[in-house]
Amino acid sequence: MALIFDLLVQGAQMALVLLAAPLLTGVVRKVKARLLRRRGPSVLQPYRDLIRLLRKEVVLAHNASWLFRLTPYLVFAATWVAAALVPTFAMGLHFSWSADLIAITALIASARFFLALAGMDVGTSFGGIGSSREVMIASLAEPAMIMITFTLALIAGSTQLSNIAAFMLSPDAGLSVSLGLALVALIIVAIAENARVPVDNPATHLELTMVHEAMVLEYSGRHLAMIEFAASLKLVVYLSLIACIFVPWGLAGAEAGMSALTIGVAAYVAKLGVGAVLLALFETAIAKMRVFRAPEFLGGAFMLGLLASLLLFVARSQ
């Protein structure tokens, strides 16, 4: 009985992230539009786009290989698994033993690896540019992510997200400059990984500065739907990561009943909403950087992560 309940909760989480992902993208777009005094499309527009894309036929290049056709599903699956593992509203999920910070990073990195391969598969110049830039950004974001993981692991004594969240909720967590630095670094990494404004612009299509959109330019129909869905899911993954590590309040405990789970879901939705508004505000307030300034931006994240773990050693000295 307990096993069935556990599986149900885990299933609810998988459904929740899947349903929330397009809505989150819609809310970010809507808030951005309102901030620019435009009316903007409805928050449900991403759902409509996805349904429409799923119905359309796929246009494939003559020389597209099996990899090109397989990649959208691989990317979607890997990102969905990552999103399903992060503790969004409850800590003691059935599969939380595998919800490791390193595993989630690896899942997302493998999704990106296949996407970069697919970008180069057809052999158009846009795909090549997109892939090479995406890999450049990823190779800079990865070390920063590793430093953040080190810092969190040193503080909480575990890389498992449930344990980290539980530690943050306990009174041992305390005030630490390292945590603040890790938060800022994680936000920078999240912005770069999700191709948001200072690094890449998710709203442009025909511009030489685009990164992610250039890579997926050859996709159409249901393949494009999978990739767009995966992109929204990735945003959910990173927002949930930040929420679960740095604002874990409201998370249901390991053996929680129905009421705690309901509170957890409500808190999670509220956190996602706040995150979406903050992201839109940030994106409106800042201009896109030149591609060659992205290394400095991400180098900043790496530096913050390194400093965070350095300062931890000082704190440990007491």
Added chain:
Amino acid sequence: MTGTFVFDVAHLLAGSVVLVSLILLYQRRLYALLNVFALHAFFLALSVAWQAFIQAAPHLYITAAIALVFKAIIIPVVLHRMIVRLGIHREIETVVGIGPTMLFGLGLVALSTVTMLEVTVEADPLAREDLAFALSVVLLGLLVMVTRRNAVSQVVGFMSLENGLVLAATGAKGMPFVVEISVAFSVLIAFIVIGIFLFRIRERFDTVDVHELDRFRGEAL
């Protein structure tokens, strides 16, 4: 109030001073540099005030007030006016290269942490941590002075170095107040002298780029 909370806040404030020192390293525009310097002094003042609170040493509040009024407000404002009068407020400095400088700066922080934690094993943890941070701020201030060409930003580097000294002085218990006052005033006097020098340099060379001085002496290539 528990001991860990006291330590955590002290750690947070002193750590912020180190962080702002690192931010100082990579500012290219002079205005931004001055604003960050004001922030540096602000965090220093907070840190000193917290030390005054936990050590129950009222004279440290005066040190904090001096840091706040002089270093966070008066000196940045005066430097602001100075760069406007010198007509260099739009100048962008070509620093050595942000990546290597930042890595070098982090190396210095690591070095001072390791050194201080090794040397001061017997001391009280608060003082140890404060000294480690203070040494890194001093070294980072020196690094700012080394990597800059513009005389104004070298002055900022010098001032941030002095902030590190104040941080060290407040961390060590029982520093006589007279010493602190005299350090503060000597820095102020140095600041005035440097200010006069800046204008003299500009009059003679039409620039405050210190490489011009090397060239004048026939040392530069």
